[in-house]
Amino acid sequence: MIDLENVAYSYGGGELLSDISLKLAPGSFHFLTGPSGAGKTTLMKLCYGALLPTAGHVRLFGADVRGLDRDDIAVVRRRVGVVHQDVQFLNHLSVTDNIALPLTVSGRHAEAAGGDLGELLSWVGLTNRADALPPELSGGERQRAALARAVIMSPDVVLADEPTGNIDWDMSQRLLTLLIELNKMGKTVLIATHDLSLIRATKAHVQARVLRITNRRIQLAGADL
Amino acid sequence: MKLDMTSLRALFVGDRHADRVVPPSGFTAQLTLFAAAAMAFLAVFALALSLAAGRLAERWGDELARSATIRIVAPLDQRVAQTEAALRILETTRGVASSRALSDAEQQELLAPWFGSELALDTLPVPRLIEVIEDADGMDPAGLRLRLAAEVPGAVLDDHSRWREPLVKAASRLRLLGWVAIVLIGAAVAAMITLAAHAALAANAQVIGVLRLIGATDDYIALAFIRRFTLRALSGAVAGTVLGMIAMMLLPSTSEVGGFLTGLGFRGAHWLLPLCIPLLAGGVAFLATRGAAKRTLRELA
Ligand SMILES: Nc1ncnc2c1ncn2[C@@H]1O[C@H](COP(=O)(O)OP(=O)(O)OP(=O)(O)O)[C@@H](O)[C@H]1O
Ligand SMILES: [Mg+2]
Numbered sequence: 163m164i165d166l167e168n169v170a171y172s173y174g175g176g177e178l179l180s181d182i183s184l185k186l187a188p189g190s191f192h193f194l195t196g197p198s199g200a201g202k203t204t205l206m207k208l209c210y211g212a213l214l215p216t217a218g219h220v221r222l223f224g225a226d227v228r229g230l231d232r233d234d235i236a237v238v239r240r241r242v243g244v245v246h247q248d249v250q251f252l253n254h255l256s257v258t259d260n261i262a263l264p265l266t267v268s269g270r271h272a273e274a275a276g277g278d279l280g281e282l283l284s285w286v287g288l289t290n291r292a293d294a295l296p297p298e299l300s301g302g303e304r305q306r307a308a309l310a311r312a313v314i315m316s317p318d319v320v321l322a323d324e325p326t327g328n329i330d331w332d333m334s335q336r337l338l339t340l341l342i343e344l345n346k347m348g349k350t351v352l353i354a355t356h357d358l359s360l361i362r363a364t365k366a367h368v369q370a371r372v373l374r375i376t377n378r379r380i381q382l383a384g385a386d387l
Numbered sequence: 388m389k390l391d392m393t394s395l396r397a398l399f400v401g402d403r404h405a406d407r408v409v410p411p412s413g414f415t416a417q418l419t420l421f422a423a424a425a426m427a428f429l430a431v432f433a434l435a436l437s438l439a440a441g442r443l444a445e446r447w448g449d450e451l452a453r454s455a456t457i458r459i460v461a462p463l464d465q466r467v468a469q470t471e472a473a474l475r476i477l478e479t480t481r482g483v484a485s486s487r488a489l490s491d492a493e494q495q496e497l498l499a500p501w502f503g504s505e506l507a508l509d510t511l512p513v514p515r516l517i518e519v520i521e522d523a524d525g526m527d528p529a530g531l532r533l534r535l536a537a538e539v540p541g542a543v544l545d546d547h548s549r550w551r552e553p554l555v556k557a558a559s560r561l562r563l564l565g566w567v568a569i570v571l572i573g574a575a576v577a578a579m580i581t582l583a584a585h586a587a588l589a590a591n592a593q594v595i596g597v598l599r600l601i602g603a604t605d606d607y608i609a610l611a612f613i614r615r616f617t618l619r620a621l622s623g624a625v626a627g628t629v630l631g632m633i634a635m636m637l638l639p640s641t642s643e644v645g646g647f648l649t650g651l652g653f654r655g656a657h658w659l660l661p662l663c664i665p666l667l668a669g670g671v672a673f674l675a676t677r678g679a680a681k682r683t684l685r686e687l688a
Binding site: 233246 | 597601603
């Protein structure tokens with residue numbers, strides 16, 4: 163699905179990430195952890211084509227990102243659902259419209275109006291906030307709306323960057339349950355977080371691998387977690 | 388951005404959903420409409436000016452058609468002899484295509500407005516008129532005057548082209564100015580739309596960023612803006628053009644002897660020309676917005 167081969171990335175100064183090799187196989191569940199500023203968000207961005215590696219190769223669904231034009235990138239993003247760390251919505255559209263936006267922009271209006279949307283809203287517990295505008299949502303509601311928007315296209319891969327950043331333990335658990343459900347439906351999931359207790363709680367339910375960024379490199383964390 | 392049939396169709400048929408993706412903008416939208424209408428109104432006048440100046444230049448150019456007149460002012464008994472002498476000289480003058488003396492009847496007609504038609508020309512010392520038509524090379528009026536002075540003392544050469552030429556030149560310049568004004572108006576529309584589109588794109592940078600992240604193509608995003616500005620420029624220009632054409636219709640109608648001022652206006656099929664103005668404004672807006680959107684989108688991931 164997503165394949166990184168000896169990837170390095172630098173924002174201009176020294177290398178932030180070096181020699182990263184990573185394969186996200188279909189149906190796998192990964193956590194990405196590491197101290198703040200280690201480059202988790204950067205790695206995620208490499209995975210959905212928002213950044214190009216400064217060295218090495220990133221392959222998205224078999225195609226090297228360097229060979230993709232802007233339209234190809236757009237199409238890739240329809241197959242990768244992303245929950246961004248700084249979730250952004252269109253503030254003039256309702257929560258429902260925002261969640262359906264990926265369908266709208268890819269010309270699938272009919273589905274945007276369909277019943278699946280209501281089901282998705284109740285799945286993330288936003289049914290009674292459906293007509294609210296994004297600025298009226300709480301932090302946790304925003305993150306659930308972001309998750310709903312990330313999965314509405316039924317993507318093959320879900321990348322979630324600190325999806326539980328703003329929310330309490332119970333709500334984090336619920337959100338994680340949603341991601342586990344997605345994984346059980348066959349989606350590839352990658353979650354960036356530094357909440358180790360969340361990782362531990364998840365490992366009880368799903369076969370998850372934990373990747374840690376230390377010293378610019380990525381390591382598979384042991385069972386010591 | 389590829390301009391294919393689907394995007395053209397999308398431009399006019401529209402996409403209710405795509406339109407909502409960009410937040411509405413009340414005040415600037417009205418400014419764009421107003422500016423487009425004002426520009427179209429001005430363009431109608433510039434067009435009318437060009438066309439009228441063109442007609443004028445053509446008519447004056449045709450009329451002077453290298454013609455000149457010789458007046459034979461001589462006592463009655465010498466008039467015929469001098470007229471014949473002048474005609475003989477003209478026959479051998481280079482640059483003269485043809486020449487003929489006007490008949491009594493023709494002269495009477497010319498004088499009728501002043502003296503009535505009862506006038507007996509043969510009893511009055513009215514000068515005889517000779518009409519001279521030059522050929523393509525033109526004649527040398529100074530040389531002709533010298534020869535006439537030597538042999539036909541009563542001949543006076545009246546060379547109209549020499550005073551009409553500057554007028555024709557002025558009319559042609561006026562026509563050119565009219566077209567320059569139209570081009571400038573078009574460029575101003577392009578500049579205005581570019582500014583407005585840039586402002587809208589900058590104001591909606593966050594929206595555009597979100598759209599890119601969730602998988603919208605550049606074409607989709609650009610089209611949402613292009614549609615807005617093209618339709619705005621188009622509808623503003625339609626209003627301005629219609630008002631301009633109404634104003635032209637209300638101008639006093641042309642009379643036969645009317646000078647330049649009353650000649651300002653459209654004639655016949657020329658009334659169809661201003662209808663191109665909204666289309667041109669729409670086209671200019673389309674290209675300007677597309678350029679602005681392209682530049683903005685290129686800077687986004
Ligand atoms: N656009 C940018 N230009 C320059 N430097 C950047 C840019 N974005 C991030 N950085 C730097 O790169 C480093 C890694 O950033 P990144 O956002 O990937 O960290 P992170 O692991 O996601 O951190 P956190 O856990 O706080 O979200 C940081 O030191 C950050 O300051
Ligand atoms: Mg981060």
